[in-house]
Amino acid sequence: MFKGTAASDGIGIGNIMIIEEHALSYSPQAVTDTDAETQRYTDAVNSFCESTAAKADSLRKSAGEKEAEILEGHIQILKDPYLNGEIEKLIANGTCAESALEQMCDQFITVFSMADDELTKQRAADVKDIKTGMLSILLGIQEVKISDAPKGTVLVAHELTPSMTAGIVKENIIGIVTETGGKTSHSAILARALEIPAVLSVDDAVSKLANGQQIIVDGSEGIVIYSPDEAQIESYTQKRNMFLQERRELENYRGRKTLSASGEEYELCCNIGNSEDAVKAMEFDGEGVGLFRTEFLFMDRNSMPTEEEQFEAYKKAALILKGKPLIIRTLDIGGDKDLPYLGLKKEENPFMGFRAIRYCLKNEELFTSQIRAILRASAFGDIRIMFPLVTTVDELREGKKLVKKLKLELSSENIDFDKDIKVGVMVETSSAAVIADLLAKEADFFSIGTNDLTGYTMACDRGNSDVSYLYSPLQPSVLRMIKNIIECGIKNNIPVGICGEAAANPMMIPLLISFGLTEFSVSAPSVLKVRKTITQWTKQEADKVAEKVMTFATEKEITDYLKAII
Structure with missing residues (x-):
């Protein structure tokens, strides 16, 4: 049994799908044709904004306006004149687009991470998500997709970013477990909006859990049970049914x-x-x-x-x-x-x-x-x-x-x-x-x-x-x-x-x-x-x-x- 942060109420009983993060490694190369490199960066920005807008529309339908705004905020951050201006300056001085993007994003991440309030700290996770998405485009690497997950899937990841969450098919995902995040993180906000049980901040979840194995996620108590026995499955099935019944009864109010x-x-x-x-x-x-x-x-x-x-x-x-x-x-x-x-x-x-x-x-x-x-x-x-x-x-x-x-x-x-x-x-x-x-x-x-x-x-x-x-x-x-x-x-x-x-x-x-x-x-x-x-x-x-x-x-x-x- 693992203990984490109870982030979204409910009980999920299903099979694990581990979301592996792709390695986004590259060898920084000095560029001579800075105009072409600037254009390559601009094309990547346009591609990112187009795909993110589509994800936001999808999230608007499945979760709501506020949740869609999280992704739309990513577009606003990436289009920030200061951020873009500094990246383009680096490229003009011979830095490749990947390295210029990473340098500036890391600066923003450092500043946001040092903040005392959770809301500003969350901006660090947003910028990290933007950096990952942009590097994937620049390096030609396919982004992680979870839209094909079968029914009864429990997603396990180091971090479930807003861009990943946009691909969730609500009917198929019955639980979320991550190694990072708290009650105010975007992972938690999105999980609650989608009414998916979630437990966050579970140490080493990705390395300790295995694909396809059965798991119980108790998003109300912050408990994760790996390879449960029959008695545990029966107990949590009853608990889940009671939770769903209570949710239906609340509509009477x-x-x-x-x-x-x-x-x-x-x-x-x-x-x-x-x-x-x-x-x-x-x-x-x-x-x-x-x-x-x-x-x-x-x-x-x-x-x-x-x-x-x-x-x-x-x-x-x-x-x-x-x-x-x-x-x-x-x-x-x-x-x-x-x-x-x-x-x-x-x-x-x-x-x-x-x-x-x-x-x-x-x-x-x-x-x-x-x-x-x-x-x-x-x-x-x-x-x-x-x-x-x-x-x-x-x-x-x-x-x-x-x-x-x-x-x-x-x-x-x-x-x-x-x-x-x-x-x-x-x-x-x-x-x-x-x-x-x-x-x-x-x-x-x-x-x-x-x-x-x-x-x-x-x-x-x-x-x-x-x-x-x-x-x-x-x-x-x-x-x-x-x-x-x-x-x-x-x-x-x-x-x-x-x-x-x-x-x-x-x-x-x-x-x-x-x-x-x-x-x-x-x-x-x-x-x-x-x-x-x-x-x-x-x-x-x-x-x-x-x-x-x-x-x-x-x-x-x-x-x-x-x-x-x-």
Whole structure:
């Protein structure tokens, strides 16, 4: 048995197909006809873009718009003027196309790999995928194809790239195992979109497993069983059938209000990064958007998005939601993101540095452009503004002051906007949690960002395996923070939501119900599951559980108790 990262729920029982990576070796040769070599490179770029666009179309049909955009992003990266310009300079100086491409791609991979956040690190995998595809074209080597895999196949690979995934025939692949990748990697995102069970980060899977052998993939628990015996096959077959039955039963919760067993109503929204995600939120029966991460609009480009570009993006999302709430978080970006056009300095500890609301308040032109775009878009839906990483009342006041100023500006220009637009705070720092009573007097709503709140409160980086054991929203200190934030919201008659991973955690849900939370914001595929969980609890039952939980002194005591009763 092997243990890895549970990346996509479900059970797959089938036979192994190992995806071997072709050796892309070559002997760098100095070129004399640089014009011809430049043309050879340009032809390869055109060929890559054409085939990638076709793969994106295929992925759009099998997985969705957001997943197709991953591959379309590869085209944008390869067409980046800086990247192409540097490659062509190297070729002009006599470097062969293969070597020029590899040198520049490796530079990008190194920069992205050093980033502190998973989203930027994922760019390294994208560039590596681009490099592999381009070298295959330049060297005339056939790319790995998995479209011919028979039914009942479990794919095993060092890494399953987006370009490989585009060739998956959903009906034939019943499991994925890779040696690399995490829950936020593109392999995981694509596996979940295709509803294929996946376990990632399984050490030496390619060398330890063999083609054609039977294997069980438990994507819910992160377990891989090689050459299972009859008892294991029978046990996991039952488990798979139960999982599929539960998935079918979840459809019964589509189109229903989110009510507890005792009748309290909750708002169950989705977290999104673009208008295409808004489409998915509606497809999965979300009741709105509790978090629109606007930083995605600023990435993978050479200049800051204009006010008009931002306005169109926010307006599009609002129109898709058809009057349902849309909470737009202002730019949450800092020195951990590689955005040269913003001139961000590299910081030793960017998560405690010059970022988010701090950066925006000091860069009024950028902030003004974004706030104006949000205000203008508010004429087309129920839009709300949320400031991230607030640590002081002053920051909230300064942000609201700018909103007020821009409202007057738009009024003088006769531009429509929601004059009563709500302005809230993303409570994700220990400071904000401690002064939640003060912030609640001046904010229109709270949204608790449990991911960062947990990290800041426990002084731990969840990406650091040495301290990741501390990272849990079920730590007594984190639960006390959350309870206090919600109570402060209730006392000041403002709604309080939650938009971190804890919102979808079945062990957290009864506690959040008891504390008085009013809104849950989760990933789109989690909506029906969370709705079902909420309907299983009365407020009275949740209160009893929470009362007991708050008497425990350790995270283990809390977790053991909740596992025993849920």
